[in-house]
Amino acid sequence: MNKLKIAIITGGIVAERGISLKSAKTIYKHLNRRKYIPYLIDFDGKNFIEISSKKKLSKVDFSFSKDGTRVKIDLAFLMLHGSPAEDGKLQGYLEIMGIPYTGCDVFVSSLTFDKQSCKIFLKDYNIPMADSQLIRKGEKLKLKQIEKMGFPQFVKPNKNGSSYGITKVNEKSEIKSAIEKAMQFDDEVIIESFLKGREFSNGVFRKGNEIIVLPITEIISKNDFFDYKAKYENESQEVTPADLSKRDTATCQALSKKIYLALGSKGMVRMDYIKMGKTFYFLEANTIPGFSEQSLFPQQIVGAGMTVKEVLDAVVDERMK
Numbered sequence: 651m652n653k654l655k656i657a658i659i660t661g662g663i664v665a666e667r668g669i670s671l672k673s674a675k676t677i678y679k680h681l682n683r684r685k686y687i688p689y690l691i692d693f694d695g696k697n698f699i700e701i702s703s704k705k706k707l708s709k710v711d712f713s714f715s716k717d718g719t720r721v722k723i724d725l726a727f728l729m730l731h732g733s734p735a736e737d738g739k740l741q742g743y744l745e746i747m748g749i750p751y752t753g754c755d756v757f758v759s760s761l762t763f764d765k766q767s768c769k770i771f772l773k774d775y776n777i778p779m780a781d782s783q784l785i786r787k788g789e790k791l792k793l794k795q796i797e798k799m800g801f802p803q804f805v806k807p808n809k810n811g812s813s814y815g816i817t818k819v820n821e822k823s824e825i826k827s828a829i830e831k832a833m834q835f836d837d838e839v840i841i842e843s844f845l846k847g848r849e850f851s852n853g854v855f856r857k858g859n860e861i862i863v864l865p866i867t868e869i870i871s872k873n874d875f876f877d878y879k880a881k882y883e884n885e886s887q888e889v890t891p892a893d894l895s896k897r898d899t900a901t902c903q904a905l906s907k908k909i910y911l912a913l914g915s916k917g918m919v920r921m922d923y924i925k926m927g928k929t930f931y932f933l934e935a936n937t938i939p940g941f942s943e944q945s946l947f948p949q950q951i952v953g954a955g956m957t958v959k960e961v962l963d964a965v966v967d968e969r970m971k
Contacts, residue, residue: 654970656681656688657712657723659740663695664732665814665835673941674729676948680958681727686966689721693730693740712749725970726751728938736938737763737809750969753917754937762913762935763809766840769932775912777905778931780842780924784808785829787837797822802844805829807836818844847926850892852906853939853947855918857964861910863903864950868892888946890953902930909935917965920947 658681660674661667674690681688690701698707700714700721707714713722726744728751734740738759744751754762762768766784773779781799785791796803805828806816815835817828825841832839849871853864870887894902906921913919913935920939923930939947951961 653685653687654724654966655721656686656725656727656966657691657698657707658688658727658729659691659693659698659735660729661692661694662730662732662734663693665810666731669940669942670729670731672943673731673945676941676943676945676958677727677729677962681962681966682959685963688727689723693734710747712744712747723749725749725966727966728753729941731938731940732810733763735759736936752965752969754913754915754919758913758915759937762919762937764838765806765808765934766838768913768935772909772912772932775908777909777912778929780845780931780933782840782842785839785841787833791826791829793822793825796825796841799841799843804842804844805832806840806842807832808838808840810835845924845926845931847924847931850894850902850923850925850930851920851946851950852902852923853918853920853950854906854910854915855961855965856916856968857961858967861907862954862964863907864947865891865953866894866899866902867946867950867953868894869946888949890946890949898925898928898930905930905932916968918947918961 658674658677660670662670678688678690692699692701703716705714705716713720726749728735736759738756741751741756741759761771766782769779769782783796801820803819804816805819815832817831819825819828829839849869850866851869852866855862867888867890872886909921909932910919918939920936922933924933941947948958951958
């Protein structure tokens with residue numbers, strides 16, 4: 651059997667570059683060597699570079715030369731957080747070249763990367779969500795409308811991940827500086843009403859014709875909220891499976907499956923929630939979830955009694971059959 655040559659695309663020139671590199675190394679470690687030959691491919695903003703040989707990939711057919719042999723990639727495994735992968739740009743490029751790739755397609759990636767557009771799309775599916783407003787760069791602030799949402803509020807980039815540029819705003823005087831901070835990462839800012847409750851995350855993927863909803867993780871941040879340090883610098887406690895009743899567990903997992911299907915998702919997607927009272931409020935869908943050793947999705951795979959290797963097999967099989 652010929653082994654599939656898989657390009658694990660990572661890096662990028664975004665704030666999440668370091669996280670992408672860590673995630674890609676985990677994928678590289680766990681891909682089944684009996685079935686695949688993996689290559690770590692760093693995108694430096696202009697070129698795709700095979701990390702071990704430092705060779706640039708052809709932008710015509712995505713091949714490269716290694717040890718005197720021309721390597722033609724069979725599948726791109728996308729593990730680049732932020733743009734151009736989570737917003738669908740890279741998927742469009744790969745489709746033009748006829749190279750299969752893991753995860754969601756151009757439209758779904760673009761939609762979920764735009765938090766406000768995703769919320770608008772899901773409203774017709776009766777998904778519980780926090781009130782929100784979108785502010786574009788250069789627009790005049792309508793502070794009275796923002797104040798009507800009440801305080802505290804969360805101000806964050808509309809199209810960015812890993813909690814970069816997010817601020818919890820407690821009063822009117824803090825709004826402008828919070829928007830300026832978020833604008834460092836995007837030209838659109840989303841302002842959301844604060845939901846006081848417990849924070850949860852739930853991963854979903856496809857295995858053949860079956861949609862697998864993984865165990866739920868509760869995130870207990872040592873900080874005021876689940877910010878970058880809480881996510882990636884061990885300043886949070888993550889409990890998998892979460893301490894929830896059977897009914898609440900079933901409710902959250904059913905909601906994750908509903909959103910996954912409503913969006914038309916493929917591959918691994920992680921849904922984030924705030925539970926307030928009996929209701930799980932949807933925050934966002936991560937179509938290329940973090941996959942470092944500290945990340946939530948691998949924790950949930952282990953919690954389900956599965957191996958990372960078998961989940962990666964399923965993700966690859968989904969796109970190659």
